[in-house]
Amino acid sequence: MAFKAQVGSVLRKTEAAALRSARGARMTTPASTALRTPTTVTTTVSAAARCFSTSPARHWRQTQARRADITRTSERYPDIKRDSRFATITSEHVAYFKELLGENGVIDAVTNPAAQDDVEAFNGDWMRKYRGHGQLVLRPGSTEEVSKVLKYCNDQRLAVVPQGGNTGLVGGSVPVFDEVVISMGRMQTIRSFDDVSGTLVVDAGVVLEAADQYLAERGYLFPLDLGAKGSCHIGGNISTNAGGLRLLRYGSLHGTVLGVEAVLPDGTIVDDLCKLRKNNTGYDLKQLFIGAEGTLGIVTGVSIACPQRPAAVNVAFLGLSSYEQALRAFREAKSQLSEILSAFELMDAGSQHIVRTVRPDARRPLDGEHDFYCLIETSGSNAEHDTAKLEAFLEDVMGKEIVEDGVVAQDETQVKALWTWREGITECLGHLGGVYKYDVSIPLPELYRLVEDTRTQLESKGLIGDGDEFPAAKVVGYGHMGDANLHLNIAVRRYDDAVEKALEPFVYEWISKRQGSISAEHGLGLAKKKFIGYSRNDTLVGLMKQIKNTFDPNGIMNPYKYI
Amino acid sequence: MAFKAQVGSVLRKTEAAALRSARGARMTTPASTALRTPTTVTTTVSAAARCFSTSPARHWRQTQARRADITRTSERYPDIKRDSRFATITSEHVAYFKELLGENGVIDAVTNPAAQDDVEAFNGDWMRKYRGHGQLVLRPGSTEEVSKVLKYCNDQRLAVVPQGGNTGLVGGSVPVFDEVVISMGRMQTIRSFDDVSGTLVVDAGVVLEAADQYLAERGYLFPLDLGAKGSCHIGGNISTNAGGLRLLRYGSLHGTVLGVEAVLPDGTIVDDLCKLRKNNTGYDLKQLFIGAEGTLGIVTGVSIACPQRPAAVNVAFLGLSSYEQALRAFREAKSQLSEILSAFELMDAGSQHIVRTVRPDARRPLDGEHDFYCLIETSGSNAEHDTAKLEAFLEDVMGKEIVEDGVVAQDETQVKALWTWREGITECLGHLGGVYKYDVSIPLPELYRLVEDTRTQLESKGLIGDGDEFPAAKVVGYGHMGDANLHLNIAVRRYDDAVEKALEPFVYEWISKRQGSISAEHGLGLAKKKFIGYSRNDTLVGLMKQIKNTFDPNGIMNPYKYI
Structure with missing residues (x-):
């Protein structure tokens, strides 16, 4: 029962504090x-x-x-x-x-x-x-x-x-x-919703948060959630195959999107706005538009399967002594929380330090210092059952000394407050100056080593340090551990060619050696166009170019990018 | 508490009976x-x-x-x-x-x-x-x-x-x-399994059941399950985008398959055997092979994300008075069982009558006669919690008189026995002679009406009846209600052109009018090649043909079929 007492005491402090940030306002674009x-x-x-x-x-x-x-x-x-x-x-x-x-x-x-x-x-x-x-x-x-x-x-x-x-x-x-x-900002109509099947059909320009609020009123949930939800369009989410915070639970858009309406460069309207969960009639062409970043056509409508909104959401925030312990905690969470686990987020000490620096008045979830932090979210239909599962899990990982300290949110305000420590990182990082951002997938055992090796790389070239003479200030890592998806961020005082040269192709080669992906969820765009070879072989790139030429023979769709 | 008592009494009889069929042996191909x-x-x-x-x-x-x-x-x-x-x-x-x-x-x-x-x-x-x-x-x-x-x-x-x-x-x-x-029967190697991420990599020729047994020993589950699991190959499952019994819970192969290795007709090996959950680097070409039925190339390897094997599985078998009540029960199950609901199967009286006829010694789950039956399965990590949720649900639907009678399996043997009443239908239908099978998706409110309207259609032409002079014997409907997926089966004494003409294009036109799919999960093959127009418009079919020509310019891959 050690953990419960621990949690209790921390919680009393947390409750007393004015937790000013709200999850609903996230990133606020x-x-x-x-x-x-x-x-x-x-x-x-x-x-x-x-x-x-x-x-x-x-x-x-x-x-x-x-x-x-x-x-x-x-x-x-x-x-x-x-x-x-x-x-x-x-x-x-x-x-x-x-x-x-x-x-x-x-x-x-x-x-x-x-x-x-x-x-x-x-x-x-x-x-x-x-x-x-x-x-x-x-x-x-x-x-x-x-x-x-x-x-x-x-x-x-x-x-x-x-x-x-x-x-x-x-x-x-x-x-x-x-x-x-x-x-696409003028195409904002929610076209239909079926409250038996949970199928939502929207214009591409509907803002993600607006769709989720519409669904919330009907007891449903958009199966995608991400920091930019207040501004991003669902059409853009589909076109970039956005991953986000709920992928661990609800899977990727390749599985949840049921249909796409898109316009090809020659004006042809591809009406594949299927509302059915199963439709095995020919090649699943809509899949090509998911993640095509507007290079094949423009997505104008989306049909998506939405799950029931969970009645109970719990969040725990843990402090751990090493990445290896975070890995152990993740294994245990998968096993013990199983079907109610909806997020397992990793944050290193550096990323939390930046949030504390930028938001000095925000009440910290844990008093002590830890090398790593994990945010665990459960979502389920029965609050009592979920709490029992989460408490049993926390007692277990405390008992096994996997976790050093932890806190559990007691109400929705605290849930939102804990999430700001994860979701606020992106914005807070920007306050240092510029940021080189890498969004990558790496097999879990080596996931965090990229952060350490990148820091070493910059140190070896004398590019990182505390004084203004160093262009780079911090290397931090955080991300969706549940999806083996790391956000490697190098906060810099100024954008600098020497830093860029030290980072690329270093980072891409490092990932390629471990059969990771150079873009887990942010896509290729212009930034990664020339680096696709690190994640895809020539055969695949050749086939992609054939597909591109089939759909867009004049190459007018989003040129200079992607492949 | 009426339902519990009811269940108890039925269960005592069930326990006493020698339930001879076992789910593990399903369909037995x-x-x-x-x-x-x-x-x-x-x-x-x-x-x-x-x-x-x-x-x-x-x-x-x-x-x-x-x-x-x-x-x-x-x-x-x-x-x-x-x-x-x-x-x-x-x-x-x-x-x-x-x-x-x-x-x-x-x-x-x-x-x-x-x-x-x-x-x-x-x-x-x-x-x-x-x-x-x-x-x-x-x-x-x-x-x-x-x-x-x-x-x-x-x-x-x-x-x-x-x-x-x-x-x-x-x-x-x-x-x-x-x-x-x-x-592909000689390519049966399980290439790798990562017990942290749950990623399994297999040869295409691995039998589905063999893969699932391998995973069971490691606490994991193959996210696809279907009657033919003892014979079907995973490569075939991918190539036909098999849906099956677990889609409601774990989603389609478009979401769970992480990578595909395939060989193009010119011998090019497409190595897209990604093991990562997120990889946004270019068009997701592997999706084209999922459901291509071997018309673009041959799938030789598959990488797939496997979930934890649930610790607790519960099955309830319900009798209902109408399709509308089954629909109400489904809504309630989605809402109340939520994250643990893993199957919601519908069976009409006719389909159950056929199983009883072919297997007269099998102990019936319910004593009375009902117009419809539903099989509900829950899968979760905590038996106590799941049982509590299921019991509350059953009390609720009995109290609301949605359900007439029901039984809950008390152990694994009973779970398997109840499943045979759903999974045995396919095989038992064959015993009448031949079967015209339609595997279709229809928006839920009208799902079952297709069965009634098909029966009326055959009656109006004097093709169905009890005597040997009628070619058709029975029209039955069953399927994955959770996926709006109906299996319409017309059991015939002999294959007969008049029956076929009465059924086609009648069935396809009926489905097309309701924006359903003429092939929910079985694919097109030869049977539905000429009917794709009922589910896909000319634009889509035109694009499909361009894709086909890009991958297989000489058309040697599985000709005469698909599109």
């Missing part, structure tokens, strides 16, 4: 919101301008100020040349689109340079790493409009970039040169 | 076993010879005797013509294969007519509906051998049929004309 607010933009860039302050108080103002300082992607990657097959947008093109979509459906800086500020919001990503030269944003309001837009672009050889909530991390949803942005 | 035993074969066929006795005692002997009486597929479907692009097998071809695979790897009736009996076992399906003119069976022992075989066949324009356990129901795994059968 600061950049995305900011990006849509017009600001003055210049292309002047200096290295110094990219040295950001760590003061949280100044963060929100800076987000806007910084945007102008982002190096254009074409300057950062001079090897990428504009494809001369593509036409340049003319006033005739713009006139066609305005006729088709109305004034509300077009943001045009081609004929109206004053609108460039508005366009700029769609030109850059929220991580401030990628910025294109786009001058035209189209906002179709229906599948038919998407069809007409794409057919025209294909006929006119205008390259396009589909854009959802623009919360991606690999530069996949913003232009490189002057591609036309097709923003 | 009689035909498959028989097909591999050489017998004399002639092509003489008469309608009378296809009128089978209903006496169960004579069934096993008959299975062999009947085989010679199966109409050749080419005679039954004279519209299908042999593709003149394909070469005829010569003694030179045979010599090449014998050199490559050794004597053990080739069953050759081309140069040795005495071996035709042995080949015949691979020429026909276990339902005795399809029978080709194959003369050569190749049995490669490795992926490299598959590669060499396919490259040679492709170069020589020899058409091939990949064959797993040959337990399919749509004629997909047997030749139509003289295609070379490539049997």
Whole structure:
């Protein structure tokens, strides 16, 4: 009963504290919101301008100020040349689109340079790493409009970039040169929901959180959950095969998505919006659109199987002395919590230290210092049963000295508070300056060694340290342990070529040697296009190119990226 | 507490009875076993010879005797013509294969007519509906051998049929004309298992039950289960996207399969045998092989995520007065049993009557007569919790008068016994003579109406009745209610063109009107090739054909079938 007492005492403190953060507000997509607010933009860039302050108080103002300082992607990657097959947008093109979509459906800086500020919001990503030269944003309001837009672009050889909530991390949803942005933000209708089967059909532009709230009112749950839920579109989730926090429990989108409606570059509407769980009639083509990052067509509608919303959710937050102990805890959790285990998240000491630094007033879940922390979530239909299982598990892992200390949330507020220590990492990391982010899969036994070896690599080159003379400040690791999915993050004071050279291809080679994946869930985009060979062999890449040519013979769909 | 008392009394009787059937022995693939035993074969066929006795005692002997009486597929479907692009097998071809695979790897009736009996076992399906003119069976022992075989066949324009356990129901795994059968039965190695992640990697020829037994010894479970598990190959399961009994709980193979190794017709080995749960690097090509029925290449290896084996399994067997009540029971089960619900199976009175007729000595689960029966299975990690949930559910549905009567299994023997009343239907139906089988998905509210409307259709044409003068004897429906998947079965005294014409396209049009699927889990094969238009539009079929041409430009892979 040692653990219960322990938990009890910690909990009393936790209860007393004002836990200010709420899970519902997660990540709150600061950049995305900011990006849509017009600001003055210049292309002047200096290295110094990219040295950001760590003061949280100044963060929100800076987000806007910084945007102008982002190096254009074409300057950062001079090897990428504009494809001369593509036409340049003319006033005739713009006139066609305005006729088709109305004034509300077009943001045009081609004929109206004053609108460039508005366009700029769609030109850059929220991580401030990628910025294109786009001058035209189209906002179709229906599948038919998407069809007409794409057919025209294909006929006119205008390259396009589909854009959802623009919360991606690999530069996949913003232009490189002057591609036309097709923003799906106006297609926000929830088309249907069947409360017997749990099948939800939505427009691609529906925001993930909106869909989940709609389902919550009906006792159901969207089988995908991720930090950017307040901004990301379901169409974007499908196009990037988003993984997120619930994959351990509900599986990948390849299993939960029942149907896809998509428009091919020639304007063909692929209506594969099946609502059935089983349909074995021919090749499962919708699977190609899941994770295609808009290179085959634009996803306009999605049909997905949604599970019942769990009546009981429990969260425990544990401190452990080593990665090996975290691994042991995971094994035990899988075995003992089994069907109610819905998340097993890993955080190292460094990642928690950053959250504490950026949010000094937030009440810490555990008083002591530990080398690793795990967040365990259970979801089930019976609170009493789930609590009994979780308590038995915690007693067991404390008894076996796998876990050093732990705390269990006693109500929903505490559940949300504990989650902020995991979900807040991404945002807090940004406060140090820039971040090199790697989202990778590695077989579990070696998962965390990548963080240690990356730190050693930067140390050996004198690139990391406490003083301002070092470009890199921290190497931290966290992620979805239940899915063998590590987020390796290198927080830097400034983006620096020497750091980038020390990291790549080092990180990719390290992963490739262990048969991991260089992109677990964030996709390829522009960031990883040239590194696909580390995770896929030539045969597979060759087949992918054949598929791409079959669907998009003119190559207008999201060029310069993916494969 | 009415239900508990009820259950108790029924259970006492159940316990006292000698429950002879065991779930472990399910379906026992009689035909498959028989097909591999050489017998004399002639092509003489008469309608009378296809009128089978209903006496169960004579069934096993008959299975062999009947085989010679199966109409050749080419005679039954004279519209299908042999593709003149394909070469005829010569003694030179045979010599090449014998050199490559050794004597053990080739069953050759081309140069040795005495071996035709042995080949015949691979020429026909276990339902005795399809029978080709194959003369050569190749049995490669490795992926490299598959590669060499396919490259040679492709170069020589020899058409091939990949064959797993040959337990399919749509004629997909047997030749139509003289295609070379490539049997995967020698590739039976379990390549690896990771007991932390639960990732299993196997050769395509591993029998499903063998893999599940291997996993059982390690506390894990194969996430697919179906009646033919004792014979079917995992490669065949993947190639037909098998659904089965556990889909409700563990999802489809599109979600659980992590990687596929396949050989393309030109001999290219596609090594996509990923062991990671998340890998977002390019189009997910393995998905195309899941359900491709061997038309793109041959699956040689599979990597799959396996869940923990549940510690507790409970089964309840319920009697209900109508389909509407079954629907209500399903809603309640989803809501109340939630994460532990692992099967919700529907059976109508007719399907249960047939089992009782064929197995008169089997102890019935319920004494009374009901119009519908449901089998509910729960699987979880804590027997006490699961029992409490199930009992609460049963009390609730009895109290609401949704369910008329019910019984709960008290031990593993009873669990198996109750399952035989669901799983035995397929085999017992065969005892009436022939069976027209439709495996379809229909939105739940109208699921069972197809059975009633099909019966009415046959009655209106005077084709169904109790006397021998009626070709059709029974129309029954059962299936995986949890997946909206109905097995519509028309038991006939003899196969009859008038019955077939009354059923098709009637059944397909009925399903198409309700946006159902004409093949929920059995695939297209030869049986449904020409009906794909009822479930897929021209755009999709056009894209499928482009994919097919990309992978198999010479069309040698499983011709005459699929699309």
